[in-house]
Amino acid sequence: MTKQYILAHDTGTGGDKAVITDIHGKVIHSVYQSYGLSYPRADWVEQDPDELWRTVAATSKQVIQESGVDAAEILGVGISAQMFNTLPVDERCRPLTPMLSWLDTRSVPQADRLMEGDTPSRLFQYTGNIPTAKDVIPKILWLKEQQPESWKRTAYLFDCKEYLIYKLTGRVATDWVGASAYFLFDPHRKVWSEEACRLLGIELDKLPPAYPCTQIIGEITEQAAQETGLRAGTPVVNGAGDVSAAQSGAGANQDGKAHLCIGTATWVGISASTFRNDPEKPMWGLSHIHPKKWVIAGEMETGGGALMWFRDALCQDEVLRAEAQGLSSYTLFNQGAAAVPPGSDKLIFLPWLSGERAPVLDHYARGGFIGLSMGHTKGHFTRAVMEGVAFHIRWICEALQRLGFEFDAINAIGGGCKSEIWPQIISDIIGHPLRIVEYPLEAGAMAAAFTVAVGMGVYGSMDEIDALIGIRKVIEPDPAFQRRYQDLYHEYREIYSSLVPIYRRLYEVG
Secondary structure (H helix, E strand, O other): OOOOEEEEEEEOOOEEEEEEEEOOOOEEEEEEEEOOOEOOOOOOOEEOHHHHHHHHHHHHHHHHHHHOOOHHHEEEEEEEEOOOOEEEEOOOOOEOOOEEOOOOOOOHHHHHHHOOOOHHHHHHHHHOOOOOOOOHHHHHHHHHHHOHHHHHHOOEEEOHHHHHHHHHHOOOOEEHHHHHOOOOEEOOOOEEOHHHHHHHOOOHHHOOOEEOOOOEEEEOOHHHHHHHOOOOOOEEEOOEEHHHHHHHHOOOOOOOOEEEEEOOOEEEEEEEOOOOOOOOOOOEEEEOOOOOOEEEEEEEOOOHHHHHHHHHHHOHHHHHHHHHOOOOHHHHHHHHHHOOOOOHHHOEEEOOEOEEOOOOOEOOOOOEEEOOOOOOOHHHHHHHHHHHHHHHHHHHHHHHHHOOOOOOOEEEEOHHHHOOOHHHHHHHHHOOOEEEEOOOOOHHHHHHHHHHHHHOOOOOOHHHHHHHOOEEEEEOOOHHHHHHHHHHHHHHHHHHHHHHHHHHHHHHOO
C-alpha cells in the first residue's frame, strides 16, 4: 500500500476539526474553524447546514495545504460528527429548514406525548431507547405537525454527518451509529424498525439507508474535489457519530472498556458485546463502530458547556484579564479553583442548564447554585461548577454499574482534560482512575481516521486500535478527598429529588 495518509473530520457543535494522520494514527497536522448556532426563538437552536459544509470544505483545503501532504497520497476520508440533530431535505438533498440542533427543545409537547400510555415501553422494546425533547423523534413529529408543507416535500431526514457525506460523495447514506441515534433503529437486526415507525406515523422511506461504519460509501465527486482540495475519486468511508467515535478514539473499543468525554456535552460510555439498557430510565443504547458491539452511554447535557456558560455569563472580567496576559481564561479558572478547598465550602452547583438525560430523562430540569453564602468567592463558584459536573458523572457511572457493567480505570478525552485540576476533581468524586489519552482533543477525528483504516483494510478490526492510542498520564483518586465528597454527593442527589416537581411547575408558569 503506497498511500500513507488519512484525512478525518470531527464536525462538532461549535466547529470542525480537520486532521491528517498517517495510517498508524500519528497526527501530522490539524486545523480548526468555528461556526455558529442561532436562537430564533425561546427553546429553538438551529444551525445552517451549508455553513457546516463550507467549513468542512475549507478546513479540508487548509489542512492539506499546511501539512504539505500531497492530496494524491490520501488513502481515504472519514467523518465523525455531532449527533441527534434533524435536517429535512428534498429529493435533491437540498435543506428544507435549518438543521434543528440537538440543543433544541421546541418539541417538549411532542416528547411529553411520547411518554404517555405504553408508547415508552413499546419504543424501548423496538429500539432499546426512549426519547426526550432533545432527541430526533420529537423533532420529526414537530416538523410533521408544525411545518406540514416542508414535511410533504421531505425526501430524507438527515443528521449532520449525512448531509456532509452527501456533499462529499453525492450518496444518501447513514451509518449504524447514526441510525441508532434516531431511536428508530433495531439494535439487534441493524435495520430501521418498521414497528417503531408505524407506531409513530413516520414514513420508513424518509430514513436514509443505513450501512456499517467501516464501509466505503462513495468517492469524492468532482464538485467536492474543487471545494475541498481532495482528489476526485478518493474513497470516503461511512464514519460514525461522535459518541461512538469518542469510544473508539479514546482507545476503549474492547469489551468492557469505559471512556469519559469532557466536552460541551459530557458522557461516560462502555463498549459492550451484549445490548443492555434500563427500560425505565435508559442510557443511550447506540451501535458501535465495531459491527458486533454497542456503546451504552450516559450523557449529561452541559458538562464542559456548564463551565463555558459560567465563563461567558459571569466571568468577562477574568476573560479580559487573561487575554491581556496572553493566557487562556481557563488558566485563571484553574488557579482560582485550586485555591478553594474540596467541597467549595458547601457550595453545590446543579449542572442541569439545559435539561438532563442520564440517568433521569428530564427535559424540565434546570441549573443553580445551592448553599451560597457571603463568604463565597469567584473561585468557589468555579470549583463548584467543576464539582457539580463531577457529581453527575458519578451518578452516571453508578447507573451503568447497576446495569451490570464493571470498570475501574476510565480513558478520558475532550477539552476538559486540558485542565490541571478538573480531571483530579472528577477522579476524586467518582472514585476511578482517569487515563488521559495522548491526543484528548483529536479523539473524534482519530476515530474517524481509524475507521477509514479499518474500512480500507489496514487493520482487521477496531479492537486493534486500542493498542495504538497512547496514554499521556494517569490520575488516581485521593482517598482523603473522596470521603469529603461522599456526603456532598448524597446532598446533590437529594437536591435533585426535591426540585423535580418545582421544575415542572416552573415550565408551566406563564
